[in-house]
Amino acid sequence: AGRFVWQDGILLKAAKDGLWLALEEINLASSEVVEILNDYLITGKISYSANGEQKELYPHPDFRLFATGNPESYSQRQKLSGVFLSRFKILYQKELSEEELSQILSSLFDITSSLALPIARFHTTLQNQADSRIIGRTEKDPYTFTLRDIIRLGKRLEPILAKGPMDEEYLKKFFLEFFSVYIGRLRDESEREAVISLLDTHFGFREKGMDLETVFMSSSEDLTALFDAVPSSPGNEFIPREDADIIPTPTQRTTLYLILKALIQNEPVLVVGNPASGKTTLIRYLARKKETNLYYVNLSSDTGLEELLGGYAQDKSGKWHYRKGLLFSAIEEGSWLLIDEANLSPLSEYINSLLDFGYVIDGEENIWYAHPNFRIFLAINPPAIHQSRNLLSPALRSRFTEVWVEELTNLGELAGLIDTWGASHGAASGTQDHRKGKKRKGREKIISEEVTKRKKLEQTESSSFKRFTHFSA
Numbered sequence: 133a134g135r136f137v138w139q140d141g142i143l144l145k146a147a148k149d150g151l152w153l154a155l156e157e158i159n160l161a162s163s164e165v166v167e168i169l170n171d172y173l174i175t176g177k178i179s180y181s182a183n184g185e186q187k188e189l190y191p192h193p194d195f196r197l198f199a200t201g202n203p204e205s206y207s208q209r210q211k212l213s214g215v216f217l218s219r220f221k222i223l224y225q226k227e228l229s230e231e232e233l234s235q236i237l238s239s240l241f242d243i244t245s246s247l248a249l250p251i252a253r254f255h256t257t258l259q260n261q262a263d264s265r266i267i268g269r270t271e272k273d274p275y276t277f278t279l280r281d282i283i284r285l286g287k288r289l290e291p292i293l294a295k296g297p298m299d300e301e302y303l304k305k306f307f308l309e310f311f312s313v314y315i316g317r318l319r320d321e322s323e324r325e326a327v328i329s330l331l332d333t334h335f336g337f338r339e340k341g342m343d344l345e346t347v348f349m350s351s352s353e354d355l356t357a358l359f360d361a362v363p364s365s366p367g368n369e370f371i372p373r374e375d376a377d378i379i380p381t382p383t384q385r386t387t388l389y390l391i392l393k394a395l396i397q398n399e400p401v402l403v404v405g406n407p408a409s410g411k412t413t414l415i416r417y418l419a420r421k422k423e424t425n426l427y428y429v430n431l432s433s434d435t436g437l438e439e440l441l442g443g444y445a446q447d448k449s450g451k452w453h454y455r456k457g458l459l460f461s462a463i464e465e466g467s468w469l470l471i472d473e474a475n476l477s478p479l480s481e482y483i484n485s486l487l488d489f490g491y492v493i494d495g496e497e498n499i500w501y502a503h504p505n506f507r508i509f510l511a512i513n514p515p516a517i518h519q520s521r522n523l524l525s526p527a528l529r530s531r532f533t534e535v536w537v538e539e540l541t542n543l544g545e546l547a548g549l550i551d552t553w554g555a556s557h558g559a560a561s562g563t564q565d566h567r568k569g570k571k572r573k574g575r576e577k578i579i580s581e582e583v584t585k586r587k588k589l590e591q592t593e594s595s596s597f598k599r600f601t602h603f604s605a
Contacts, residue, residue, distance in 0.1 A: 138182045139497055143168075147178055150192030156484060157527070158199035159210050166216060169197075173219035202527050230256050233282055241286035243293060254334045255282055258314060258327065267323045272516040273523045275317065278530045285313045287397060300340075304347055307337055309393075311348055316390040317534035319404070319514065349382065352389035359421060362395045365466035365505045370425035376416040383538050387414060394533040395507055400487055402474075402510045402529065405537030411511045414537065415470050424505075425467035427458040431477040440471065441482060442495055454496050459483075463492065466503030474510040475522045483508075487531045 146153035155161070161169075172178050178189045199220060201212070228236075233252035237243045243251075255277060261267050262275040288309040292302060310331055318324045332338050380388055391414065394401045403411045412428075419426035429440045442457035462469040463486070486492040486508075491501045510532060515521040 147191035147195050150194030152196045154198040156200045159201040159212050170216050237286050241290040250334050276526045276530055280530050281313055308351055312390055312393045317536055319536045352385040358392040363505050364422040364424040367423055367425035371423055372416040372420040372426055376420040378417050383540055387537050390535045399533040400508045402532035402534045403537055404512055409537045409539045411537050415509055419468050427462050427469045429458055430472045432473040437477050460500050463500055463502040463506045466505030468507045470509045472511045475512045475524050
């Protein structure tokens with residue numbers, strides 16, 4: 133330890149051993165990487181400097197190189213030169229048609245074509261609405277609905293469909309899975325109502341006697357079964373402390389329901405919400421309930437990325453040692469990891485292999501495979517109301533199950549929180565006073581005035597908070 137030693141990277145290893153190498157997100161590569169690849173594509177050899185010595189390597193004849201890229205319009209993508217791209221055989225992947233999406237559902241999840249095709253049509257219609265900004269019109273980051281959403285839904289529906297006929301309980305679960313995958317991310321209440329109506333147009337829930345307005349709220353009243361279904365590893369000093377205990381309001385239980393459904397499916401979770409809406413609070417609450425470690429990294433700090441991924445540090449003798457980041461501790465232990473302010477740093481493509489294949493490579497080329505109980509959360513504030521926030525790449529965003537954290541604006545819920553807090557801190561909550569009703573109404577009036585002031589301030593700061601009700605299905 134303490135000395136820098138040359139190690140071959142993945143390009144040299146693949147070239148020497150005759151392996152196939154796929155370079156994902158090629159238009160995120162640095163200019164140095166592009167230059168090395170361009171030289172290889174021209175000369176057929178890889179030139180590099182190791183331990184101060186210039187070397188050349190002619191790859192094994194079985195070596196093959198592939199590269200993938202997303203549109204240049206995606207966040208942080210570079211425009212690659214036409215000369216460089218011309219050295220590749222370029223194939224374009226078109227958007228999948230409704231029929232192809234239907235076939236994927238039928239073949240992967242044993243869903244009949246009579247059901248798979250309406251699902252595909254709903255998905256495509258919703259994506260078209262997002263592309264044309266009929267939904268998400270006021271958002272800086274448009275919604276994206278991809279094949280990953282179809283697969284998430286298929287995984288959730290398969291066990292439901294296997295249980296039997298389409299009775300009332302079946303329809304309820306069917307609707308809830310659609311809500312969890314597609315609707316829980318929407319930030320505007322009128323948009324959520326419109327998409328529920330669109331869903332009903334395709335599947336006729338109301339015709340079958342379902343009251344969609346109450347189904348979801350009633351399902352989140354008791355979360356015990358969902359808590360129990362989330363696997364977790366026992367924690368230690370990183371279990372959130374007593375201050376993480378809360379008594380969730382109905383609004384918070386709705387959000388917790390969506391998060392728990394994703395955790396049960398081992399889906400990474402992206403929580404989006406305004407500052408102080410409770411994003412971190414809800415994750416800490418869940419981790420404490422499960423008695424598992426929760427590692428926290430805030431990428432707004434200068435050292436956030438290094439704290440997450442690790443890096444080299446000197447000891448007292450001046451020798452350099454590699455220190456692993458919190459990401460590797462979490463995936464080794466099966467703990468939870470919360471990355472806050474995730475759109476303030478170019479995080480995205482560091483964790484793609486972890487999200488897609490369940491492993492990640494550290495700074496010393498060691499491969500770390502994720503423990504089955506490992507869970508990862510990203511938390512962001514909406515870019516529409518915070519201009520300093522970057523847009524998350526749709527490629528990264530689509531890998532997460534996105535959940536919108538609704539702010540607490542219901543006067544009854546807010547007054548109830550004050551009562552609970554006051555009781556837990558020994559304050560006079562008025563619960564045994566004959567003037568209890570008057571006190572609660574007084575609190576509600578104060579809260580109402582503060583909420584009104586905040587809404588006026590937000591509307592002044594950004595027109596993005598203006599709501600609309602038009603929706604075309």
